[in-house]
Amino acid sequence: MSVTEIARGLEGVVFTETKLSYIDGQAGKLYYAGYPIEALAEESSYEEVAFLLLQGRLPKKEELEAFKAQLAAERELPEVVLNALKAYPKHTHPMSALRTAVSQLGMLDERAEDLSQEGLYQKSIALISRIATIVAALKRIREGKEPVAPRKDLSHAANFLYMVNGEVPSREQEKLFDVALVLHAEHGMNASTFTALAVHSTSADIYSSITAAIGALKGPRHGGANEAVMRSVQEVGAPERAVAWVQEKLAKKERIMGMGHRVYKALDPRARILKKYAEIVAQKHGRTQEYEILTRIEAEAGKVLGPKGIYPNVDFYSGVVYSDLGIPVEFFTPIFAVARIVGWAAHILEYNATDNRLLRPKARYVGELDLEYVPLEAR
Known part of the structure; x- marks a missing residue:
């Protein structure tokens, strides 16, 4: 078998064109x-x-x-x-x-x-x-x-x-x-x-x-990341606990949900827009605690993750907006x-x-071959 490079998670693989x-x-x-x-x-x-x-x-x-x-x-x-x-x-x-x-x-x-x-x-x-x-x-x-x-x-x-x-x-x-x-x-x-x-x-x-x-x-x-972000906010509980919570997560090498994206190495533009609306919700509708927890998590996590190109994604601030509209987590x-x-x-x-072609990727076989079949009663 010829040796081919494996694109883990299909990263970098282009299989079609789009104008969307x-x-x-x-x-x-x-x-x-x-x-x-x-x-x-x-x-x-x-x-x-x-x-x-x-x-x-x-x-x-x-x-x-x-x-x-x-x-x-x-x-x-x-x-x-x-x-x-x-x-x-x-x-x-x-x-x-x-x-x-x-x-x-x-x-x-x-x-x-x-x-x-x-x-x-x-x-x-x-x-x-x-x-x-x-x-x-x-x-x-x-x-x-x-x-x-x-x-x-x-x-x-x-x-x-x-x-x-x-x-x-x-x-x-x-x-x-x-x-x-x-x-x-x-x-x-x-x-x-x-x-x-x-x-x-x-x-x-x-x-x-x-x-x-x-x-x-x-x-x-x-898609489930937006739920996980609000679960994190609930876990933190109060703005003054956010810094310690982030430090503990990072020390354990655990993910900060809503931070990072496979594609973006800069701030997700959707997060920038939603942050503005989350701030409006916080100021006008009493969601200040949730918003403040998120901004403190972003600031503290950003000290470590920002230099690595890890920033808030669209899920980070969306939950504050949804909660304000009467939508449960x-x-x-x-x-x-x-x-x-x-x-x-x-x-x-x-x-x-356009393409309408059957998608059929390959996987590299790494198992054994030509094994001798042993009858069930002899195993």
Whole structure:
């Protein structure tokens, strides 16, 4: 056998081309379809970003209105799915429940096997809307409440918060959540996106691809990191304990969750934006203790980790924003999925239209060969 270099974790391996996003990890820059993330977060909306990623361009005004109406029309869940959500065991992690519910949507869709571009696009629109409804309904059910039916007259962000809390959010709350959705919408060939494409490359239906992506996102080394950050804040307990907590973690060579990223060797631009909004939440809504704990962790850990190119990532400050919006810690990762579904779908559409080649990497065999088989009774 020829000896080939192994790319551990597939690091540095390029298997396709994309126009969806570009990350300059050294400079700490992120672009969606050529547009800087800072401009999109401040000036755009999640619906406009979704259109951009799915269509490859920014919409005209009438196109955006039509797209919003299309999303709003797909928000309702089949009754059988709502009933299933109510029947799931209460100890089930919300990501496991979301994974199962999306799989169920696939079983109910008579057009699930349609892999045409138009078919995939239409199902993508439905999934963007319905994943949000699933997560909101799950949160209500966990609280012993009835799910709130979606409204067609609200934005994607406002409708989600309405379904979560049972009341229409303020403009400020809507903007906070919309920014969070935009920042999490897409991020290159991450683990869950790669998983979605690996499944799609087999010509499986899009529900299978998205179900697999949700499974990948669930892990604490990917989407679950935002939950872990807030668990750390709870563990620290008070700002004055943050420095000692960090020093103890570093002395034990343990990870500081929310610090570091495989791609970025500079500050994650999404973390910079979310930090600003977390500060607003802290000053206006009484989240000062959580915010101060995070800033002290960042400062103390930065003394050691900063010179190594390890800085806060998007997960570090997102929890403060989510908590302020009435979202429990165990639902932070499902919120990630609510946003990232558009990135997953956009990559599936792009790959389907271009490469559409079965993904089949190799592994170097290091075991023995030509072993003699010993019958069971002689072992």
